[in-house]
Amino acid sequence: MALEMTTDTESAMNTMMSAPPAVSAEGETLKMRGRDVKVFYGDKQALHGVDLDVRKNQVTALIGPSGCGKSTFLRCLNRMNDTIDICRVQGDILLDNDDVYDPRIDVVELRARVGMVFQKPNPFPKSIFENVAYGPRIHGLAQGKSDLEDIVASSLQRAGLFEEVKDRLDEPGTGLSGGQQQRLCIARAIAVSPEVILMDEPCSALDPIATAKVEELIDELRQNYTIVIVTHSMQQAARVSQRTAFFHLGNLVEEGLTNDIFTNPKDQRTQDYITGRFG
């Protein structure tokens, strides 16, 4: 208790981080935990108390009809909702054992640990190299030029883009195709070595071939990162995720192994949604 009262953020956080990680009933490590998460946009309530765990080194898919709150929940995980003036968040969201809405948590550090990839590819109007180097630069991750080049190259490699762009790192990132741009955005997110990557419908602006590449990439990234993905495509959820959460009207209806959700849903609404009766 005395330690938690200290104003020294660093030592308080070290103390908290040294606590044993939370585990699920099956013994899997829980990377992020949401407890009774409520979100309000002005007077309108978008989430009605959601409890959801994200397991380490797994892909968790959030599905549900438009306006069900799945993107809102995703954006709570790295506090992207802070940029919306009228948005209020209640409840607890824990990353390991740190409450991400704790005032002692620096949102900059949080977002370095919990990266994000957006619906529409949004490369900066800079060169491919500068796009990837952006994160490491602002966080001071590279010791000098060659180190930075290594980080950029390995990030591009992990995003499966290096072979396609290695000869034109100086060209603008906006000149790439849509699928390449999205993989560039993933490389950009990887470059700051996050622990969790949030993806908000990362393939909705891509053609099927580019989508297949990104899905393949998501499966590979699971080795090193914990991934939460919002998707409108149930096939995509089935293909890439280990666990699936179904949202409806701001409530979490059902969460479980992807296989169970799609073959043996417990709730009638889930059943109706995955069989295409609504949404």
Next chain:
Amino acid sequence: MFWTYAALLLLVFVTANVYGRFRAMQVAGHQLSALHSRPSYHGGYLAILAALPAFVLLIAWAVVEPRLLDTMVISAKAEIVEGLSKAELQAFLRDARAIAFGGIVAFSDAGKEQAAEVFSSLAQTSFFLKTTLIIALVAGGLWYGNRTITPAMRARHFVERTVMGLLILCSAVAIFTTIGIVLSLIFESLMFFRQIPILDFVFGTHWSPQSAFEGAGAEHGEANTEIFGAIPLLVGTMLITAIAIFVAAPVGLLSAIYLSDYASTPVRAIAKPVLEILAGIPTVVYGFFAALTVAPFIRGWGESIGLSVSSESALAAGLVMGIMIIPFVSSLSDDVINAVPQSLRDGSAGLGATKSETIRRVVLPAALPGIVSALILAISRAIGETMIVVMAAGLAANITVNPLEAVTTVTVQIVTLLVGDQEFDSAKTLAAFALGLLLFCITLALNIFALRVVKKYREQYD
């Protein structure tokens, strides 16, 4: 007379419009679906056919008639006007017209009386001819239009082509006016350069056109070519513009950043219009603010720390001009900064960048072309600004970069050259046109440069 006809044609237009609609419904058997075009287009079709040709004729007549009459009178009375100079001939015709159509007659004589008779008989013929032609055109248009209104007739295409013609005409007026102004600048400047070599003008360092014809033989003497050097004016203009940009660029840009990315909605809703009010203040108000408030203040402040400040300093004019162009910079920059997509800001924030990092490293670079063009537009505005510098910058054509001294600008000198009674073919007056051309070339070059910058970088993000 012209306006009576115009009013009558308007009446024809309205009536034909109403009748055209009625007629269209009639030929369609009161079934709208049978018509290719809606009845209102048939109305427009008939109205245009009836009134437009007659209206064009009316305008052409009004333009051509006076000259035609003059020519015919001159050829009819060649024996009277023979041997008159151009000015005398004009006076003769003026008096003859006054006798014929009423007006103030300077003095009349037999020749003018005869010419006046020719005038009135010709005018009568012209009147009858015009009336007959107009009636014929209206009647012909109505007859043809009425006959061609059928359900399948493509009245909409006809009306829309006519409207397009009208739009083209209006833009042509604007374009040809611009071309006309530029041509007049060029021709007057050429007359100036015939007296003063162009190199002496552009590269000369001495400017005192008021002393051009002083001394012996001033009345008919050759213009002194050494005193039309534009360099001091350009230096003064650049100095004041530089001071103005020095004030306006940081203040305008930083306030634009605050307004677009930091200000809450209510603050923005109030602050932005207030800032734009600055742009609505008449420049003459800025002018006396500069001359009566800022200049004495700077002078007093300079004296208190032991500097000698001229009472009409470049600093005072530049500062106030800088304040004047703040809204240009801030409003335009605000627009381009807002145009940077939110997705880029989110992308940066999602990587853990702070707001200021996002603005410095993502938003400003993305908005840079627009900001540059905003600054260049502000510069060309400052270069062409007149009132503030007339009131606050002074007339002394010094070559100096000391902002505490008096300088003068291109615009101030144009005003000085053209105020008062002037001969329109002396080098002194023509110098104003040459200065205007110079100013025009500079601002044109800046604007083209700004447009190119914007075009080159425009679609970097979408």
